Amino acid sequence: MGQHLRVSELVPRGFVVDEVVDTDSGIRICLRASGARSCCPGCGAASTRVHSRYARQLADLPLSGRPVRLVVLARRFHCDAVLCPRRIFTERFDNGALLPWSRRTSRLDQIIHHLGLALGGRPAARFARRLMLPASNDTMLRVIRRQGRPPLIPPAVIGIDDWAWRRNQRYGTLICDLERRQTIALLPDREPATAQAWLAAQPQIAVVARDRGGGYALAAAKALPATQVADRWHLMENASRAFVDAVRKSMRQIRAAVGTSTINPDLLTAAERIQYEGYLHREETNGVILDLAKAGVTIKDIVRRTEYSRGLVRRVLRGQRSDVFRTRESSLELFLPWLDAQWAAGHRNGAELWRRLGQQGFRGSLRVVTEWATRRRRAEAVEGGVLNRTPSARALARLMTLARDQLSRSETVLIAAIESSVPSLVEAREIIAAFQAMIRKKALADLGPWLERANSSLVAAFGRGVEKDHAAVAAAITSPWSNGQTEGQITKLKLVKRQMYGRGKLDLLEARLVAHA
Numbered sequence: 001m002g003q004h005l006r007v008s009e010l011v012p013r014g015f016v017v018d019e020v021v022d023t024d025s026g027i028r029i030c031l032r033a034s035g036a037r038s039c040c041p042g043c044g045a046a047s048t049r050v051h052s053r054y055a056r057q058l059a060d061l062p063l064s065g066r067p068v069r070l071v072v073l074a075r076r077f078h079c080d081a082v083l084c085p086r087r088i089f090t091e092r093f094d095n096g097a098l099l100p101w102s103r104r105t106s107r108l109d110q111i112i113h114h115l116g117l118a119l120g121g122r123p124a125a126r127f128a129r130r131l132m133l134p135a136s137n138d139t140m141l142r143v144i145r146r147q148g149r150p151p152l153i154p155p156a157v158i159g160i161d162d163w164a165w166r167r168n169q170r171y172g173t174l175i176c177d178l179e180r181r182q183t184i185a186l187l188p189d190r191e192p193a194t195a196q197a198w199l200a201a202q203p204q205i206a207v208v209a210r211d212r213g214g215g216y217a218l219a220a221a222k223a224l225p226a227t228q229v230a231d232r233w234h235l236m237e238n239a240s241r242a243f244v245d246a247v248r249k250s251m252r253q254i255r256a257a258v259g260t261s262t263i264n265p266d267l268l269t270a271a272e273r274i275q276y277e278g279y280l281h282r283e284e285t286n287g288v289i290l291d292l293a294k295a296g297v298t299i300k301d302i303v304r305r306t307e308y309s310r311g312l313v314r315r316v317l318r319g320q321r322s323d324v325f326r327t328r329e330s331s332l333e334l335f336l337p338w339l340d341a342q343w344a345a346g347h348r349n350g351a352e353l354w355r356r357l358g359q360q361g362f363r364g365s366l367r368v369v370t371e372w373a374t375r376r377r378r379a380e381a382v383e384g385g386v387l388n389r390t391p392s393a394r395a396l397a398r399l400m401t402l403a404r405d406q407l408s409r410s411e412t413v414l415i416a417a418i419e420s421s422v423p424s425l426v427e428a429r430e431i432i433a434a435f436q437a438m439i440r441k442k443a444l445a446d447l448g449p450w451l452e453r454a455n456s457s458l459v460a461a462f463g464r465g466v467e468k469d470h471a472a473v474a475a476a477i478t479s480p481w482s483n484g485q486t487e488g489q490i491t492k493l494k495l496v497k498r499q500m501y502g503r504g505k506l507d508l509l510e511a512r513l514v515a516h517a
Helices: 106-119 122-130 137-147 192-200 214-223 232-249 251-258 270-294 299-306 310-317 333-344 350-359 366-381 393-401 409-421 423-441 444-454 460-468 470-478 484-499 506-516
Strands: 015-023 026-033 050-063 066-078 088-090 157-166 170-177 182-187 207-210 227-230
Touching: 050 106, 106 122, 106 137, 106 506, 122 137, 137 506, 157 214, 157 484, 170 192, 170 484, 182 192, 182 484, 182 506, 192 214, 207 214, 214 227, 227 232, 227 470, 232 251, 232 393, 232 423, 232 460, 232 470, 232 484, 251 409, 270 299, 270 310, 299 310, 333 350, 333 366, 350 366, 393 409, 393 423, 409 423, 423 444, 423 470, 444 460, 444 470, 460 470, 484 506
Parallel strands: 026 066, 157 207, 207 227
Antiparallel strands: 015 026, 050 066, 066 088, 157 170, 170 182
16 A cells, blocks of 8 residues: 655644745745744743744745745743743744754755855855755855864874965965864964964874974974974975986086087077076076185175075075076977978978978978078088087986986987096985985884985085984884875865855865865
């Protein structure tokens, strides 16, 4: 025997349906509470004496794709308690389906809350209209803010890192529970004092995973006796950057080794000549700064005398400002063998070569091809051969760390010349490779000998940084915790922030990120 659907089963419990009306605008269900009494919200005393009645309308979940509106015949009761300041009160519904002053049922409000958490304001409002759940974008955001964030579960292992409100201008702090893999707090800035105040309120924290920055390290050290763990990815990235800096310091020796220490201006194109003139100007500046440093002048006094920035002075003293040309990958790289063959066959017109290259799949401009042709023509006209160019420091660092079977013949010759002429750079490469292997293999016993070796090499600055943060680096080698999950949560935060066009305030971002988790 089939079961019959009763209308009373579609409405919240504790109500009796009086009437169901099907209108053009949707379905209207008239109902009333089944109980004869209600408790006063002031004193809690039960009352059965009815003062009056009024109709209260609430939106409910749709039915068969049609909006539903509940019309509740709500009662007002007399409160007979002598000491209660309320004389008349509106009945409260014990099942929690209809909250006081609400225009929506609790179950509809919960659906709207989850839509707002997932999509934000305007996108959630558009999707709600398709689901026959009418709610404006402002309503979505109000519901999110009203619900707030769930209560904090005290974490034991956290990751902390900064995130950008606006890159290079304003930053905040994200704190992640690494055990539960969830964001638990957003702080309005990345000042050590702000992070320290939050950490001090959580004395149960035993492990703090962080990046290599000193701000969070200082905050954690002052607030907690917790173990600090340096992020392994940042350690590997810092090591690679240290080797690139070592290559930059050795660029003069590298150019001398590959025979490009002298430049013939007759072989330069117009763009290269502009870069070369800039290089000569930089060399004059570098000479002044280096002479002052040799005379024992401090960096602060060099900045005051020359009026150059502190960062520029530091780069000069570290040998990071000696590149002649800004070496970039050319769009002609893949077509150079074909161009060399055409040139050898006697096709010397740049425009014609460019048109033929288009048939080969080249999408670059005419100027790129004509500059290449001009360079080849001048190299043949000027006695002394072609102009050899040294790759950038970053490109050389990449070539020096690649396996030999992954290099072309010319790259192999170049790297062999550098290794034979600049042995200190080979030593720096081996030291960096040993550090990265130590991180991968979790070989803590190798850290002490590695520091002794690094302190007398081209990567001594990196070694001093590791030694200064020795405890956190040692914990990174041995501990299973790292800050990767925190970086993932920051990526999620960026998505939420961009969904809201960067205009979401901290409470809204925190509600969407923490409550959604």
